[in-house]
Amino acid sequence: MSALCRLVHRGLLGGRSPCRLFPARQAVCGMAPAVRTASSSSAVNLTYDVFDGKGESTPLVFLHGLFGSKSNFHSIAKSLVQRTGRKSKSLNCPLSSQVLTVDARNHGNSPHNPVLTYEAMSNDLKHLLSQLHIEKCVLIGHSMGGKTAMTTALSQASLVERLVVVDISPAQSPTRTNFRFYIQAMQEMKISTDIPRSTARRMAEDQLRSLVKEHSVRQFLLTNLVEQNGHYSWRVNLEAIAAHLEEIMSFPSFNTAYEGPTLFLGGASSAYISSDDYPEIQRLFPCADIQYIPDASHWIHADKPLDFISSISSFLQS
Structure with a gap:
C-alpha cells in the first residue's frame, strides 16, 4: 500500500458475493457491571455485544x-459477520469474523465515570480486550469512537491489525458543532412520571425541538431515554460529557505513528475530514487511505449502510 493518501470518492462498491459459511448467531451480550459508577483513576468494565x-x-x-x-452498529455487525473477513488458505472466499460492538464509558450500559478523555476510553478498551483474551483486532470507530481507536493504535500499535476511522480526523473537530446545545436541551428536559414510554418520548422530543432542530438528531438523542421505576432520565452521563466536551472535540498530542493499514472514511456531505487535516493524518498514519x-x-453508517459495509469489506480484503 502506498504511503501517500489516495483520495477516492466512491459509491456502492461491487464485488463477488461472499460465501455465507457461518450464519450469524444472536449477539452474545457482555455482562453489565452491577454498579454504574467507577473510580476516576481506573479502567471501567465496558458492556459489549458479540456477533x-x-x-x-x-x-x-x-x-x-x-x-x-453499541446498538448503533448492530445491523452493520450482523452483515459483516457473514460478509467479510480474511480469506481462508483452503477456500477461495472470505470467512466470517467475530464482531464486537462496545459501549464507551458514560454511554449505553457501561459505567458512569467523571473522567471522559481519550486516554481513559482507550485504557477501557485495552482492559476489555485483555479480559476477552483478544491480542489483536481490527478497530472501527465513528467520531468520538474513531478518536478512541486512533489513540489506541498510536499508544499500543500491537493491539491493532488494521484501523478504520469513520468521519473524524486527528485534529480539532469543527468548532461550530451543536453538541453544547444538545447537552443543554437534554439537561433541561422534564418528563412526568408513570406515563407510557410513547408519551414520554413525545414529551421529550417536544422539549428538545427548540434547541435541536434536526428531526434525525432528536431521534438519535432519544435512544438514550430510559425508564426506571416510572421515572425517565438519560442513560448518558451528561455532566461528564459537558465537563469534557472541549477535550472530546480535540485530540491528544502524539509524536509516534501507527504504520498499519488505515482507512479514513468520510461522508462527502460532512465537514469532519477536511483537506486541512491531510498533513496530520499522513504524519500519524503514513499508510492511510482517505475515502x-x-x-x-x-x-x-446510518445514511449509506450498504456503501459503508462495502467500503470496509474492500479495505479488509485489500
Whole structure:
C-alpha cells in the first residue's frame, strides 16, 4: 500500500458475493457491571455485544460516537459477520469474523465515570480486550469512537491489525458543532412520571425541538431515554460529557505513528475530514487511505449502510 493518501470518492462498491459459511448467531451480550459508577483513576468494565461468525479471522471491534451506544452498529455487525473477513488458505472466499460492538464509558450500559478523555476510553478498551483474551483486532470507530481507536493504535500499535476511522480526523473537530446545545436541551428536559414510554418520548422530543432542530438528531438523542421505576432520565452521563466536551472535540498530542493499514472514511456531505487535516493524518498514519462516500453526512453508517459495509469489506480484503 502506498504511503501517500489516495483520495477516492466512491459509491456502492461491487464485488463477488461472499460465501455465507457461518450464519450469524444472536449477539452474545457482555455482562453489565452491577454498579454504574467507577473510580476516576481506573479502567471501567465496558458492556459489549458479540456477533460470532465462528471464523478464525481477526475480530472486528466497533466503537460508537458521542451520545451513541453499541446498538448503533448492530445491523452493520450482523452483515459483516457473514460478509467479510480474511480469506481462508483452503477456500477461495472470505470467512466470517467475530464482531464486537462496545459501549464507551458514560454511554449505553457501561459505567458512569467523571473522567471522559481519550486516554481513559482507550485504557477501557485495552482492559476489555485483555479480559476477552483478544491480542489483536481490527478497530472501527465513528467520531468520538474513531478518536478512541486512533489513540489506541498510536499508544499500543500491537493491539491493532488494521484501523478504520469513520468521519473524524486527528485534529480539532469543527468548532461550530451543536453538541453544547444538545447537552443543554437534554439537561433541561422534564418528563412526568408513570406515563407510557410513547408519551414520554413525545414529551421529550417536544422539549428538545427548540434547541435541536434536526428531526434525525432528536431521534438519535432519544435512544438514550430510559425508564426506571416510572421515572425517565438519560442513560448518558451528561455532566461528564459537558465537563469534557472541549477535550472530546480535540485530540491528544502524539509524536509516534501507527504504520498499519488505515482507512479514513468520510461522508462527502460532512465537514469532519477536511483537506486541512491531510498533513496530520499522513504524519500519524503514513499508510492511510482517505475515502469519501457520496451523499453521506456525519452518520455514514446510518445514511449509506450498504456503501459503508462495502467500503470496509474492500479495505479488509485489500
